[in-house]
Amino acid sequence: MVRDPTATESLPTAKEICAALDDPDCREIIRNLEEPMTASELKTSCDIPQSTLYRKLDLLTESTLLEESTEIRRDGHHASKYAIAFEEISLQLDEDNELTVAINRPPQTTDERLASLWSEVREEV
Numbered sequence: 001m002v003r004d005p006t007a008t009e010s011l012p013t014a015k016e017i018c019a020a021l022d023d024p025d026c027r028e029i030i031r032n033l034e035e036p037m038t039a040s041e042l043k044t045s046c047d048i049p050q051s052t053l054y055r056k057l058d059l060l061t062e063s064t065l066l067e068e069s070t071e072i073r074r075d076g077h078h079a080s081k082y083a084i085a086f087e088e089i090s091l092q093l094d095e096d097n098e099l100t101v102a103i104n105r106p107p108q109t110t111d112e113r114l115a116s117l118w119s120e121v122r123e124e125v
Helices: 014-022 024-032 039-046 050-062 110-124
Strands: 066-071 079-084 088-093 099-104
Touching: 014 024, 014 050, 014 088, 014 099, 024 039, 024 050, 039 050, 039 079, 050 066, 050 079
Parallel strands: none
Antiparallel strands: 066 079, 088 099
């Protein structure tokens, strides 16, 4: 299950964020995501084997560094698109000398806010 980057109850740990950012393939994916892209488009631009690419996309979406959306196609073959879900990441030490992470995310568009609202309504029904 992919985490919702905007959900506060499922924030990733500093360890998860650091693990994703420490991975060279994950950093290559982030570098190439100037706009939302499908896995196929990323495979071409990053030159990462397909099985590895999907594992890295899972790692990045689980750590909420990427956001996954579905591109609806007329032919019925829908595709996932991936986009960067952060603007800035800060690591800090708390009062117990534990590493904490703060993620600055881009503001949601009106469409994204509406989709979140409908998703919440569906969960309650």
